[in-house]
Amino acid sequence: MQNANTGRAEHLITVNGEQRRVSLRPADTLLYTLRDELGLTGAKPGCENGDCGACTVLVNDVPMKSCLLLTMEFVDQDPPRSVETVEGLDGAEVQRQFLQHWAFQCGYCTSGFLMLVEGLRRQRPEANRDELVDWLRSNICRCTSYAELIHAVEGVLERERGAAPASDHPTPVPPTR
Amino acid sequence: MHAVGQSVARKEAPNKVTGRARYNGDVTPVGTLTAVIVPSPHAHAKLRQVDVEPARRMPGVVAVITGQDTDPMCGEVLEDRPPLARGTVRYHGEPVALVIAHGEAEARAAARRVTIDCVPLPLVATVEEAVAPGAPLVHPELGAYRRAQPPVVPKPRTNIADHAKIRRGDPTKGWAASAVAVSGHYTVPQVDHAAMETRSARVEILHDGRVIVQSTTQAPFEVQKLLAQSFHLQQGQVIVDVPLVGGAFGGKAAVQLEVLAYLASRAVNGRPVQLVNSREDDMATSPVGIGLVADVKLGATRDGLLQVAELSFLLDTGAYADSTPRVARAICSECTGPYRVEHVRCDVYTVYTNHTYATAFRGFGHFPLTFAIERTMDRLAATLDMDPAELRRKNLLGPGDRTPTRMMLTRSTLGNPQTCLDRAAALLAGPAAQPIGPHTVRARGLALFWKTSSSPPNAISGALVSFNQDGSVNLSTGTIEVGAGTKTTSAQILAEQLGIDVNQVHIHTHINTKVDPEHWKTVASMSTFMAGRAVMEAAEDAKAQLKSVAAIALKCAPGDLSVGQGRVFLTADPRIYVTFSDVAHGYSYPGGDAVGGQIMGRGSYIMRHLTLLDEDTGEGHPGPSFTVGAQGVEIDLDTRTWQYRVVRAVTVVDAGRAINPAGARAMLQGGMCMGIGLATREGVLYDRDGQRLNDQLRTYKVMRAGEQPDAYVVELVETPQIDAPFGARALGEHGLLAIPAAVAAAVSHAIGRPVDHLPITPESLWKLVRSAEAVQ
Numbered sequence: 001m002q003n004a005n006t007g008r009a010e011h012l013i014t015v016n017g018e019q020r021r022v023s024l025r026p027a028d029t030l031l032y033t034l035r036d037e038l039g040l041t042g043a044k045p046g047c048e049n050g051d052c053g054a055c056t057v058l059v060n061d062v063p064m065k066s067c068l069l070l071t072m073e074f075v076d077q078d079p080p081r082s083v084e085t086v087e088g089l090d091g092a093e094v095q096r097q098f099l100q101h102w103a104f105q106c107g108y109c110t111s112g113f114l115m116l117v118e119g120l121r122r123q124r125p126e127a128n129r130d131e132l133v134d135w136l137r138s139n140i141c142r143c144t145s146y147a148e149l150i151h152a153v154e155g156v157l158e159r160e161r162g163a164a165p166a167s168d169h170p171t172p173v174p175p176t177r
Numbered sequence: 178m179h180a181v182g183q184s185v186a187r188k189e190a191p192n193k194v195t196g197r198a199r200y201n202g203d204v205t206p207v208g209t210l211t212a213v214i215v216p217s218p219h220a221h222a223k224l225r226q227v228d229v230e231p232a233r234r235m236p237g238v239v240a241v242i243t244g245q246d247t248d249p250m251c252g253e254v255l256e257d258r259p260p261l262a263r264g265t266v267r268y269h270g271e272p273v274a275l276v277i278a279h280g281e282a283e284a285r286a287a288a289r290r291v292t293i294d295c296v297p298l299p300l301v302a303t304v305e306e307a308v309a310p311g312a313p314l315v316h317p318e319l320g321a322y323r324r325a326q327p328p329v330v331p332k333p334r335t336n337i338a339d340h341a342k343i344r345r346g347d348p349t350k351g352w353a354a355s356a357v358a359v360s361g362h363y364t365v366p367q368v369d370h371a372a373m374e375t376r377s378a379r380v381e382i383l384h385d386g387r388v389i390v391q392s393t394t395q396a397p398f399e400v401q402k403l404l405a406q407s408f409h410l411q412q413g414q415v416i417v418d419v420p421l422v423g424g425a426f427g428g429k430a431a432v433q434l435e436v437l438a439y440l441a442s443r444a445v446n447g448r449p450v451q452l453v454n455s456r457e458d459d460m461a462t463s464p465v466g467i468g469l470v471a472d473v474k475l476g477a478t479r480d481g482l483l484q485v486a487e488l489s490f491l492l493d494t495g496a497y498a499d500s501t502p503r504v505a506r507a508i509c510s511e512c513t514g515p516y517r518v519e520h521v522r523c524d525v526y527t528v529y530t531n532h533t534y535a536t537a538f539r540g541f542g543h544f545p546l547t548f549a550i551e552r553t554m555d556r557l558a559a560t561l562d563m564d565p566a567e568l569r570r571k572n573l574l575g576p577g578d579r580t581p582t583r584m585m586l587t588r589s590t591l592g593n594p595q596t597c598l599d600r601a602a603a604l605l606a607g608p609a610a611q612p613i614g615p616h617t618v619r620a621r622g623l624a625l626f627w628k629t630s631s632s633p634p635n636a637i638s639g640a641l642v643s644f645n646q647d648g649s650v651n652l653s654t655g656t657i658e659v660g661a662g663t664k665t666t667s668a669q670i671l672a673e674q675l676g677i678d679v680n681q682v683h684i685h686t687h688i689n690t691k692v693d694p695e696h697w698k699t700v701a702s703m704s705t706f707m708a709g710r711a712v713m714e715a716a717e718d719a720k721a722q723l724k725s726v727a728a729i730a731l732k733c734a735p736g737d738l739s740v741g742q743g744r745v746f747l748t749a750d751p752r753i754y755v756t757f758s759d760v761a762h763g764y765s766y767p768g769g770d771a772v773g774g775q776i777m778g779r780g781s782y783i784m785r786h787l788t789l790l791d792e793d794t795g796e797g798h799p800g801p802s803f804t805v806g807a808q809g810v811e812i813d814l815d816t817r818t819w820q821y822r823v824v825r826a827v828t829v830v831d832a833g834r835a836i837n838p839a840g841a842r843a844m845l846q847g848g849m850c851m852g853i854g855l856a857t858r859e860g861v862l863y864d865r866d867g868q869r870l871n872d873q874l875r876t877y878k879v880m881r882a883g884e885q886p887d888a889y890v891v892e893l894v895e896t897p898q899i900d901a902p903f904g905a906r907a908l909g910e911h912g913l914l915a916i917p918a919a920v921a922a923a924v925s926h927a928i929g930r931p932v933d934h935l936p937i938t939p940e941s942l943w944k945l946v947r948s949a950e951a952v953q
Contacts, residue, residue: 027282041203042196044423046373047456051874054373086196095194099186102843106660107193108373108423114194136882140874142373142424143660145846146885 011075015040016088019080024071031055031066034085042086042111046140053139056112056119058084063119063138084118086111094118097155105143112139117153125160132157180672180679181903184839187665189421189658189686199420199687201377201393202453209379209449210239212441213284215274215291216462217266220531220867221315222295224264224273231290232276237283240444241291243274249407251436253399255331255338256323257316258497258534260436266295267315267496268533269868270461277441277450300867304470304491304528307336315496315529328792329502336529338494339502343509343523343581343795351485351520355476359556364934365545365917366860367468367493367535371879374423375459378434382447386410388439389449390417395430395657396698401690403432404439417690425659426851427537430700431464431499460872465861466538467501468493471549481561483572485520486513490549492525492542495532502527504542506790507631510582510799511543514550515594515627516572521581523795531867537700539848540910543628544855544917545935551624551918552933555925565609565922566602566623573598574627582790582797589899592831592906594805596894598625600829601807604890610926616817619824622922623809626914629800630701630907634787638707639694640715642671642778648743648757649681650719654711655696656704658686661909662840663704669836670709670902674716676741677757694781702907705836706801709902711780719778726760726773785900802898804906806830808849808915810886814927819939819946821927823853823920826886832893833906841908846889848912854880855913856920860936 003009008023015038022037031048034040034057046054048067055066059074060082074081089095094117097103104110113136120127120135127135132153141149192198229241244263250256262273274291278284299313306312312335316322320333329339352358379391388410394400397417405412422429434452441450454463469492476485490508494501505525512523538544558565573595574580576588584590601623610620641653652671656663668682696708724735727745731738731753739748746754755764763773790797808828814821826849835841858878862870871877897904917935925932928942930949 025282035203036205040196041199044200044374045202046375047874049456049873049875051456052373089195098194099190102839104190104193104660105662105843105847106373106424107189107198107421108200110193110198111196133883140373140879140881142371142426142851142879143847144843145850145889146880146882147846147889148843149882 013071013075013083014080015083016085024075026072028071029067030057030069030071030074030083033071034066040085040087044108044111046109053116054109054112056115056139058115058119061119061122063116086114089114089118092118093159094121094156097152101148101152101155103144103148103152109139109141113141113149117156120153121156121160125157127157180669181836182838183669185665185669185679185837187662187840188668188684200374200423201391201420205451206449209451210277210279210445211281211284212275212277212438212450212452213281213288214272214458214462215276215288217262217269217271217273218293219266219295219297220269221298221300222266223298224262224266224293224295226294227274228292228294229274232287235283235287235290237279238276238287239279240277241274242440242444248440250323251432252325252498253500254326254329254502255498256325257338260440268531270533271496272437272462275437275441277445301336301530302867304493304530307528307530308491308526312336315531328789330792337526338498338529339505339527341502341505341509341525341790343512343521344793345581345583346520348485348487348520348522352476354478354484356479357557357560358474358476359553359560360472360474361553361556361933363471363549363552365469365548366935367495367532368466368538368855368859369460369861369877370426370428370466370538371874371877372424372426372428375454375456376429376434376463377451377453378438379449379451380435380438380442381449382442384447386414388415390415390435392417392419392435393422393429394419394432394435395422395425395659395700396432397657397688397690398655398695399698400432400435404435407436408439419657419688421686422657422659426539427466427541427700428464430698431536433463456874457872460877461533461869464499464536465495465533467504467535467542469545473549473553475553475557477557481563481568481571483516483518486518488512488523490525491528493530493532493535494527495530495534497534498527499534499536501535503631504537506799508542508546509790509795510580510629510631511546511627512581514547514554515574515625515805517574517578523581532863533861533869539851540628540914541631541701543626543914544852547624547626547915548918548921548935551915552921552931555922556931566598569625570595570598582795582799584798588896590802592803592805592833593894593896594625594627597805597807597829597831600892601809601827604827605809605811613813616815618814618816618927619811620814620923620927621809621811622919622926623807624915624918624922625807626911627803627805628911628914629803630703631799632697632701632703632784634784634789636697636707636784638696638711638782640708640711640780641694642715642719644757644761644776646758646762648761649683650675651683652712653685653693654708655688655693656708657688657699659699661704661844662837663699663708665840666705666836667708667712670712671716674713675720677743702909702911705905706901706907707782709905710782713780713902714782715778715780718780719776722776722778723757723760726764727755729772730755730760730764802901802906804831804908804911806911806915808919810916810919810923812920812923812927814924819942821924823886825888825890826853826916827890828912829892829894830908830911831896831906832908833898833901834895834904835893836903836905841893842891844908845891845912848910849889849916850880850885852913852916853885853920856917856935856937858936858938
């Protein structure tokens with residue numbers, strides 16, 4: 001049911017397990033639809049070119065850059081293709097580990113990294129350090145040193161594999177006088 | 178109950194891991210129009226005609242505007258920049274027109290229909306070309322520009338927007354006392370801030386005269402003043418509203434999009450208009466960080482005691498001066514590095530080129546300055562055949578010494594560079610270079626930094642503390658949360674002063690100039706110091722009020738009372754007390770009648786005893802204190818491919834006192850990672866026509882996971898700055914300052930030749946070795 005003037009039409013999309021009605025142009029990206037139509041602003045535009053990963057969401061458990069996806073590929077599907085955003089995470093281990101390891105500063109890239117790591121946990125819980133670093137290379141963080149992020153991911157995967165949880169508090173740095 | 182010295186998680190952290198943290202682009206009111214910039218396709222050209230009519234006729238377009246003679250000129254220091262190009266374009270990407278439409282898609286489609294007819298002008302491609310005799314002029318009208326914030330010393334009929342200098346002692350005497358002289362020539366390219374959130378601004382002009390600005394700025398009060406001045410408004414009419422900011426690194430202290438969004442809103446009868454940079458706009462149209470070319474000469478005795486320094490810096494400010502003259506004075510202030518030099522001559526020129534214009538970048542000129550001075554110290558060490566750490570140790574500044582601006586140092590203002598150097602040298606002990614495999618060399622490099630704020634002498638910061646009825650408190654400061662954790666630090670300081678849990682302090686991360694007290698700008702790593710001082714005073718004010726109400730309730734003099742642990746109690750008998758909640762909103766007698774009122778503390782800080790640098794000698798007092806530190810790296814370099822990796826990075830910094838140790842460490846480590854990026858890959862690139870080549874994150878390379886060192890070693894020395902909150906020194910920028918110099922030192926050791934140009938890529942090393950071999 002396309003409007004001849006605007007090129008827009010109504011469709012159904014399922015995000016975070018909720019079915020929503022959206023009005024689309026064929027050229028709308030999933031990032032645009034999530035943010036501007038559905039109010040899910042956790043996914044961020046950083047480059048709209050696939051370079052930075054701030055817009056990463058999960059599609060059927062696989063991290064994807066929503067700035068490179070057309071929303072049309074996700075609407076009116078049966079069964080619906082599962083789209084998950086950071087707003088769909090609820091007390092996930094990855095969120096806890098990011099907090100514990102100071103894995104963010106400004107927070108702008110964080111939603112994308114969280115979804116990337118959640119995808120890694122679901123896809124490759126046995127990933128070793130080299131592999132998890134490879135995964136992290138798809139996204140950019142300009143604030144942290146990456147060591148914090150890597151520690152957080154190791155924490156997530158250890159938890160997933162049933163290892164003992166790490167301490168709840170970051171270790172303060174002892175001063176030298 | 179202690180809040181200071183604890184690694185308290187940042188207050189807004191739970192929102193940042195749930196996608197609920199709101200940034201400027203996350204809330205766009207229905208009905209907001211979108212403006213997009215039509216950028217200049219040329220680096221230097223005379224505009225003949227900008228034809229916007231085809232764009233105006235496109236669907237969804239409301240207005241298209243171009244540069245008008247009536248628009249104000251912009252520029253923090255020197256008013257040299259029209260918000261939209263007028264007559265001439267001076268860099269590739271300069272805004273030429275704004276298209277305002279109902280949606281971004283419509284606006285971008287229309288923007289492509291704007292045709293720019295122009296005649297190319299000769300290009301000024303480098304700072305060296307710019308200062309050569311007979312160079313084409315980027316600003317023929319330089320002499321006519323208004324000086325908005327002196328000191329600034331433009332040289333009309335040249336490309337020199339400003340000349341700042343240090344004249345201390347008599348270099349002739351210094352050279353006479355010197356047995357050895359070394360010199361070096363260094364280049365550092367312009368760099369991009371590349372904050373993950375691009376810059377954006379939204380403006381609505383209301384019919385009651387108010388101007389509502391929502392922006393990603395680090396400097397909301399500067400935006401307020403500038404818009405008021407440019408458009409003849411009262412400051413109170415301009416309301417600037419800033420939510421969380423997604424990284425800034427100095428790039429969001431420049432005022433650019435706010436003026437454009439104002440012009441756009443004005444063109445559509447004040448309707449709300451937003452202007453959101455694409456990544457390409459953010460890199461090519463909005464300002465970058467300065468590049469420079471440096472020539473440094475040092476003279477020393479045979480024992481390695483520095484006698485004289487002569488330095489010349491050409492700062493690549495691109496097409497417009499923006500804050501570069503202030504960066505120039507910051508470079509002057511610390512031009513010798515943290516070393517004792519009696520005779521100093523330093524010239525820092527702000528030079529126009531046809532590059533993207535430049536503004537502050539994390540460190541305010543100190544990473545390129547540190548690169549130039551530390552590389553020359555390494556040359557001197559090599560000439561003297563002396564250990565580089567030992568040479569530095571011999572020349573370190575100490576209490577009683579004077580800086581290049583003749584500021585007398587104390588232990589409090591300087592901190593302890595000696596301990597920083599000794600610890601870093603110990604952590605990097607080992608040969609300068611050694612083979613660790615058939616084609617692998619491990620090498621080490623060390624460098625020192627120092628920095629003060631170089632803030633205006635009248636920079637201010639305020640804090641307001643109001644009590645809730647339950648005894649918890651609300652804290653309002655004017656600092657922006659760009660990721661540095663400033664709001665949490667302020668909350669910790671207040672909690673400590675009031676003796677309450679930090680969870681009892683409620684902050685907001687969304688700043689509004691209408692209600693929050695002014696903080697100069699969230700720059701220069703000055704938030705902990707300036708806002709912290711204001712918070713301390715506000716806490717004292719609140720405590721005095723608490724005591725005066727409690728004195729009535731407890732039938733005693735206010736002087737008999739103390740405040741702590743959420744109570745006001747008799748100092749002589751703490752069993753006699755009232756809780757904060759008993760007096761926070763007035764004290765009620767058993768019959769219901771009440772005295773007092775809401776407790777509201779206020780604190781206000783202004784910089785003390787700072788002065789502008791003298792135009793002729795550079796004498797002055799540029800900041801309240803210094804942060805000193807030593808940094809070093811270990812690298813592994815492949816002698817076949819010239820590829821190398823930083824495997825270990827070390828920072829030892831005098832933090833004064835870490836208010837939040839884990840936060841301080843995170844800040845420093847993040848800076849170190851950025852420093853490695855600057856050393857190894859970052860740099861703005863232009864082609865022969867001045868066209869920007871790398872305006873995307875796939876072509877402008879920043880660090881990614883896996884490229885960081887295997888180990889970050891961060892140690893904090895704690896020499897209190899006695900007038901700072903709990904002794905805390907500035908730390909926000911410092912993690913990166915000496916890293917590029919340390920990387921260059923290590924690479925130089927590895928290949929046996931001095932490496933003097935950033936970034937240091939395998940290709941640049943291959944060329945360096947090849948050209949050196951060709952000479953032989």
